[in-house]
Amino acid sequence: xxxxxxxxxxxxxxxxxxxxxxxxxxxxxxxxxxxxxxxxxxxxxxxxxxxxxxxxxxxxxxxxxxxxxxxxxxxxxxxxxxxxxxxxxxxxxxxxxxxxxxxxxxxxxxxxxxxxxxxxxxxxxxxxxxxxxxxxxxxxxxxxxxxxxxxxxxxxxxxxxxxxxxxxxxxxxxxxxxxxxxxxxxxxxxxxxxxxxxxxxxxxxxxxxxxxxxxxxxxxxxxxxxxxxx
Amino acid sequence: xxxxxxxxxxxxxxxxxxxxxxxxxxxxxxxxxxxxxxxxxxxxxxxxxxxxxxxxxxxxxxxxxxxxxxxxxxxxxxxxxxxxxxxxxxxxxxxxxxxxxxxxxxxxxxxxxxxxxxxxxxxxxxxxxxxxxxxxxxxxxxxxxxxxxxxxxxxxxxxxxxxxxxxxxxxxxxxxxxxxxxxxxxxxxxxxxxxxxxxxxxxxxxxxxxxxxxxxxxxxxxxxxxxxxxxxxxxxxxxxxxxxxxxxxxxxxxxxxxxxxxxxxxxxxxxxxxxxxxxxxxxxxxxxxxxxxxxxxxxxxxx
Numbered sequence: 001x002x003x004x005x006x007x008x009x010x011x012x013x014x015x016x017x018x019x020x021x022x023x024x025x026x027x028x029x030x031x032x033x034x035x036x037x038x039x040x041x042x043x044x045x046x047x048x049x050x051x052x053x054x055x056x057x058x059x060x061x062x063x064x065x066x067x068x069x070x071x072x073x074x075x076x077x078x079x080x081x082x083x084x085x086x087x088x089x090x091x092x093x094x095x096x097x098x099x100x101x102x103x104x105x106x107x108x109x110x111x112x113x114x115x116x117x118x119x120x121x122x123x124x125x126x127x128x129x130x131x132x133x134x135x136x137x138x139x140x141x142x143x144x145x146x147x148x149x150x151x152x153x154x155x156x157x158x159x160x161x162x163x164x165x166x167x168x169x170x171x172x173x174x175x176x177x178x179x180x181x182x183x184x185x186x187x188x189x190x191x192x193x194x195x196x197x198x199x200x201x202x203x204x205x206x207x208x209x210x211x212x213x214x215x216x217x218x219x220x221x222x223x224x225x226x227x228x229x230x
Numbered sequence: 231x232x233x234x235x236x237x238x239x240x241x242x243x244x245x246x247x248x249x250x251x252x253x254x255x256x257x258x259x260x261x262x263x264x265x266x267x268x269x270x271x272x273x274x275x276x277x278x279x280x281x282x283x284x285x286x287x288x289x290x291x292x293x294x295x296x297x298x299x300x301x302x303x304x305x306x307x308x309x310x311x312x313x314x315x316x317x318x319x320x321x322x323x324x325x326x327x328x329x330x331x332x333x334x335x336x337x338x339x340x341x342x343x344x345x346x347x348x349x350x351x352x353x354x355x356x357x358x359x360x361x362x363x364x365x366x367x368x369x370x371x372x373x374x375x376x377x378x379x380x381x382x383x384x385x386x387x388x389x390x391x392x393x394x395x396x397x398x399x400x401x402x403x404x405x406x407x408x409x410x411x412x413x414x415x416x417x418x419x420x421x422x423x424x425x426x427x428x429x430x431x432x433x434x435x436x437x438x439x440x441x442x443x444x445x446x447x448x449x450x451x452x453x454x455x456x457x458x459x460x461x462x463x464x465x466x467x468x469x470x471x472x473x474x475x476x477x478x479x480x481x482x483x484x485x486x487x488x489x490x491x492x493x494x495x496x497x498x499x500x501x502x503x504x505x506x507x508x509x510x511x512x513x514x515x516x517x518x519x520x521x522x523x524x525x526x527x528x529x530x531x532x533x
Contacts, residue, residue: 080447081448107443151443151447
């Protein structure tokens with residue numbers, strides 16, 4: 001589903017590479033944690049998959065597309081196959097919960113009927129049925145993140161990228177979010193989650209990819225956050 | 231769905247950014263009014279040329295009995311000289327350029343002068359004091375100089391005059407006015423482009439959240455950019471419509487009512503000419519907005 005072959009990324013010539021000769025393959029339906037300290041290359045890893053950046057060296061394949069050769073006008077089609085969730089939720093403050101989720105479908109040209117069918121279904125899935133007409137500021141952090149997940153997943157993309165989705169949430173709320181991501185993963189969706197949250201990683205016991213200074217230092221099935229605790 | 235979405239975004243953007251949008255409308259209005267004025271002035275010049283050049287003629291005045299001109303030192307023009315001059319016009323090298331030759335006798339000229347004289351200055355003038363003239367109509371009035379050169383040196387010719395000279399000063403003035411209007415229009419259009427650029431930039435910045443999300447969920451670049459492009463285009467088009475209204479009012483009340491009332495013998499441009507110019511003003515407005523959009527958007531809503 002996602003494959004990086006000997007990928008390096010250098011932002012400014014001469015500087016230390018943000019990613020250095022990284023090769024990873026993530027299969028359809030995998031749930032993968034991407035861990036590492038700040039500056040380890042996690043964000044670059046995600047940006048390469050979203051094709052916000054291109055690799056300096058190496059090949060990137062996502063959802064059957066060779067991103068090195070993907071022309072810029074095809075990029076939107078790639079992004080429709082990748083849902084993205086962020087630490088800061090990125091909801092539109094003046095739109096209701098329903099409108100926030102519907103927005104993602106509107107702007108890729110879905111018709112009214114599809115929207116009316118999919119949005120309530122998705123809100124039901126993330127556990128926000130009954131809160132359709134709330135505005136984001138009327139919701140708790142966990143609920144806002146659920147809206148963001150609903151928006152990312154409403155188009156049923158085969159891949160869900162999560163960048164520190166629990167970074168702004170308390171531990172109890174985080175568990176709820178993880179359950180939701182796990183449920184989404186069980187529908188066959190590939191989930192790749194960058195995180196600092198060791199408790200969650202240790203609890204979930206999923207595959208862990210660790211980056212350090214741009215190098216891939218660990219790729220472990222059913223792993224935990226820190227090597228020392230193995 | 232998409233169309234409604236785009237229109238909704240355009241309306242939102244214009245509302246949120248209303249002062250900037252208004253300034254775009256006004257600047258476009260002023261600049262396109264100047265463009266329109268320049269074009270109408272040129273149309274007026276062309277219209278006058280068409281109307282007058284058709285009527286004007288080259289006049290070859292022949293020597294009267296007591297001319298002060300050196301070339302008439304030999305006295306009044308003789309019948310033989312008249313025939314020679316006519317031969318040059320009708321059979322000589324310039325015959326192709328000559329459409330029609332009319333011989334005006336000294337009596338006719340006397341009558342015309344006295345008839346046109348309101349002041350009484352010429353009341354003492356006798357027909358015998360005057361020379362006859364050839365009034366020559368040219369196939370192409372621009373070729374005046376060739377005909378003048380061919381005839382002015384002939385015996386018995388006192389002076390060759392082109393009536394166009396009278397109008398050329400007026401045309402020079404109108405052309406200068408056109409240049410001034412066009413210059414102002416160019417400056418204002420530059421201002422319009424810069425303003426539209428700023429408006430779009432502000433609009434894009436204020437809607438960065440939306441565009442980021444649109445990009446993220448895979449909205450096409452055109453859909454992301456279209457609302458901004460249309461915002462600029464709508465404001466510029468509104469300016470163009472104001473300019474057209476202004477020109478129409480000017481044509482209706484200034485030219486057709488006032489100018490035509492005071493100087494009636496000129497054939498003026500009118501409302502129908504404004505309608506000829508109008509579509510072009512709209513095209514320019516949309517073009518300005520388009521140039522500004524594509525110069526700005528690449529940077530602010532990258533895919």
